[in-house]
Amino acid sequence: MKIYKLTNIKALVFLALIMAVLTGCDKKKERVYELLPPDPETEKDLTELAINMTVSIENSGGANAGEGSRKLIDNDLDSKFLIFSFDPTFYIQLEYDIAERLDAYTLTSANDADGRDPKNWKILASNDKATWTELDNQTNQAFDARRKTVRYEFTNSEKFKYYRFAISELKGGTSGLFQLAEWRVIRRPQQ
């Protein structure tokens, strides 16, 4: 009888140990979930979220012409925006309904005549179109091929409603024709 009782006690202790281990495992799992960070912010192309795009100089056929300004943000690297009378005050502006944070962009050169490519420019941002913050400043840039996409990144932790791509000089100078196939604006994961 004593042996039988002892076996029962051993069995109970064994069961209790199994329960403790299982309970311990559950708690460990819960703790692991608690330590997980929130979903990471992913990179996002915000070009199409813009509610409006304006340009200081438009193609002579209008924004929707075959080489009008809409072609700059149509996500088609084979279509381009072209103007005939560039000047150093030229800019392209994106407007957001709700302020967005941007900190990268890509430019894609057009199909021909590299003298029409942008060479010097700034990326400016504002919430009231009166005060502008300079986010990026590029000089002496050159595309080494036609239909070439180049990416630029900068540091920015603020959200803005207006972003301007202000081009002050072309590879071919400060007047004449300007053209560009695509401008895409990007929000990288928060640094």
Ligand SMILES: [Ca+2]
């Ligand atoms: Ca395009």
